[in-house]
Amino acid sequence: MANTGHKDLFSIGPLALLSAAYQQKILQITQANTQAAFDYAASLGRCRSPEQFVALTQDYTRRQIENFERQSRELMQLVQDGKEHVTAPPVQPE
DSSP: OOOOSHHHHOOHHHHHHHHHHHHHHHHHHHHHHHHHHHHHHHHHHTOOSHHHHHHHHHHHHHHHHHHHHHHHHHHHHHHHHHHHHHSSOOOOOO
16 A cells, blocks of 8 residues: 555644644634724723724724734744644654
């Protein structure tokens, strides 16, 4: 039987685990960003002046940029940590 070689490139088990962890992290990020958007919308509903609108918008934008940077680092770290396990050569039975 010919060896296709794909099992030498990666192991399905670790790849599936990494994929599930990545999807879970994306879901957490989506939930946090959605909640932040709803909180911002609610604060805009209480806005009473143009100055307050500008201040709220600046604060929301600053926090979202900080969140994006943190979330990007978390995703990158997740991939970096998982990459070692996914690309490791499979253990050959003795």
